Amino acid sequence: MAEKAEPAPGMASSAEVIGAPCWVSLMARDLQASQEFYGAVLGWSFHQGKLGDEFSVAYQDGSPVAGIGALAPRLQMAISWTPYFAVANVDVSASRIRERSGTVAVGPLAFPLGRGALAADRDGAVFGIWEGARIPDWQSGHKNAPAWLLLRTRSAFEAAIFYGEVLDWASEHPGCCDVRYEDGEVVLVSHGHVLARISSGAEGAAPDPMVRPRWDVHFPVDDVDATTRAAEERGGEVLDRRITKAGKPEAALRDPDGALFTITERL
Numbered sequence: 001m002a003e004k005a006e007p008a009p010g011m012a013s014s015a016e017v018i019g020a021p022c023w024v025s026l027m028a029r030d031l032q033a034s035q036e037f038y039g040a041v042l043g044w045s046f047h048q049g050k051l052g053d054e055f056s057v058a059y060q061d062g063s064p065v066a067g068i069g070a071l072a073p074r075l076q077m078a079i080s081w082t083p084y085f086a087v088a089n090v091d092v093s094a095s096r097i098r099e100r101s102g103t104v105a106v107g108p109l110a111f112p113l114g115r116g117a118l119a120a121d122r123d124g125a126v127f128g129i130w131e132g133a134r135i136p137d138w139q140s141g142h143k144n145a146p147a148w149l150l151l152r153t154r155s156a157f158e159a160a161i162f163y164g165e166v167l168d169w170a171s172e173h174p175g176c177c178d179v180r181y182e183d184g185e186v187v188l189v190s191h192g193h194v195l196a197r198i199s200s201g202a203e204g205a206a207p208d209p210m211v212r213p214r215w216d217v218h219f220p221v222d223d224v225d226a227t228t229r230a231a232e233e234r235g236g237e238v239l240d241r242r243i244t245k246a247g248k249p250e251a252a253l254r255d256p257d258g259a260l261f262t263i264t265e266r267l
Contacts (some may be wrong), residue, residue: 018176019167020150020190022086022134024066024217028079029257030185031056031070037255038068041230042219053061065146078209079257080120081217082252083149084128085167090115093129098168111246121162123154123204123213129167149196150216150262156200160186163198184243209260210239210252220266224249227263231255 028034031054035046044058046067054070071079071139090108097104104125107117114132121127130160160179163169168176169188177190186198202213206251221227228251235256244250247255250264 015175017086017134017190018088018171018173019163019169020086020177020188020195021083021147022130023084023128024081024136025084025128026066026068026081026259027071028068028259031068033201034068034255034257035137037231037234037236040234041227041236042221043149063146079215079255079259080126081261082126082128083215083217083258084116084130086134087129087131087167088173090117090118090129090131093166094119100162100165102162102166121153121159123159123202125151125153125159125213125215127215130192145220147217147220148194150218151196151198151214152202152211152216153198153200153213154202154204156184156186156198159198172267178217214260216252216260216262218250218262218264221263222266224251224263224265228253237248 018245022186026034035044035058036084038044039046042058042060044060046056046058046068048056054067058066090159094104094108094117101122103120105118105120108115109117111132114130116128116130116132118126118128151159160169164171164179170176170179177188177195180187180189184200187194188196188198201211203211204213206212224241228241231253232238237254238251239254239260240252242250242252244264248265248267250262252260252262254260
């Protein structure tokens with residue numbers, strides 16, 4: 001059995017907040033080009049992480065917000081942003097995924113600060129699970145949180161049951177996240193803060209990746225228009241512009257590698 005990792009100074013354990021989003025990562029075809037794009041568009045700076053030269057951690061205002069790694073050239077796979085969720089035991093959660101007809105594609109594997117696995121739910125939406133040290137801001141849900149998530153899936157109700165059973169949502173586990181239903185969506189909540197939403201209507205066989213089941217990562221920005229212009233100037237593509245139910249502008253973007261993400265006006 002792998003040795004249990006202890007949280008690093010200034011970090012907490014994933015066991016303290018169960019089932020909450022705790023990180024997002026991107027595997028890019030060209031690490032340097034990806035860093036240049038996101039640095040210019042979202043204002044991130046980058047520092048080498050503990051996983052080697054081919055991985056870096058993005059920082060904003062001195063706080064870590066995301067990870068970017070270089071995809072091995074031999075791997076032919078779609079480039080996408082992947083969210084990770086905190087779990088108390090990655091082996092147990094991986095077993096639950098398999099038992100519920102999901103797929104565990106990679107892991108569980110040991111890393112310097114914990115253990116993780118990469119998986120897909122029954123509709124093919126990719127996500128990760130993480131046991132170990134976490135960054136407190138990632139699970140706070142407050143206005144300065146690095147990102148929030150939206151799962152576009154075939155059935156929000158069925159997806160909520162799957163993730164609830166895998167991640168201990170709305171369970172008796174201390175520190176677990178709650179779920180509620182509002183405006184046609186399932187909402188993941190912790191201490192009164194919204195961490196993620198699940199929306200129905202995705203089509204599994206759709207040729208357009210925008211409408212296939214997937215976790216959509218939303219990054220808050222100060223100026224949506226300025227950010228979209230910066231993305232276009234650096235080879236990105238604006239796929240959609242809209243106004244949220246809260247009256248805030250947001251835009252769906254695609255980076256030069258093809259990874260989809262959304263920017264939304266900061267609260």
